[in-house]
Amino acid sequence: xxxxxxxxxxxxxxxxxxxxxxxxxxxxxxxxxxxxxxxxxxxxxxxxxxxxxxxxxxxxxxxxxxxxxxxxxxxxxxxxxxxxxxxxxxxxxxxxxxxxxxxxxxxxxxxxxxxxx
Ligand code: FES
Numbered sequence: 001x002x003x004x005x006x007x008x009x010x011x012x013x014x015x016x017x018x019x020x021x022x023x024x025x026x027x028x029x030x031x032x033x034x035x036x037x038x039x040x041x042x043x044x045x046x047x048x049x050x051x052x053x054x055x056x057x058x059x060x061x062x063x064x065x066x067x068x069x070x071x072x073x074x075x076x077x078x079x080x081x082x083x084x085x086x087x088x089x090x091x092x093x094x095x096x097x098x099x100x101x102x103x104x105x106x107x108x109x110x111x112x113x114x115x116x117x
Contacts, residue, residue, distance in 0.1 A: 009103070015110035018102070024048065024109055029072075031063040034100075034113040041102055041109060042083050044070040049083040050102040050111045057093035072097075 009015055016034045018041045024030060029042045031053050038053035040062045051072065055062055060076040067073070072083040079093035086097035101112035 009105035018109040048102045050100040051097040056095035
């Protein structure tokens with residue numbers, strides 16, 4: 001079965017639809033909204049991952065950056081975050097990004113989100 005925005009792989013609706021798996025090739029980034037939060041989803045070297053969408057250095061859009069392997073690079077001052085867990089790999093950012101669980105199910109990418117409105 002192909003999931004759509006109206007279906008959900010979990011019975012308790014804790015996953016937000018991000019995109020179709022086919023829309024996210026290795027190195028691609030997309031942004032989705034979950035409640036009042038913005039989340040960037042990317043396909044790293046071996047899986048899909050999700051972190052908060054705004055750089056912790058000076059509030060810039062990470063979806064405008066690049067994903068090199070598992071390194072999410074902010075385009076403004078080139079901080080590098082590990083998209084697998086949001087940790088800082090290279091400054092100038094010092095604070096890690098919030099990380100979310102991302103999964104693929106039946107052709108779609110989903111992000112675990114329990115802080116919704
Ligand atoms: S705003 Fe992202 S590194 Fe400066």
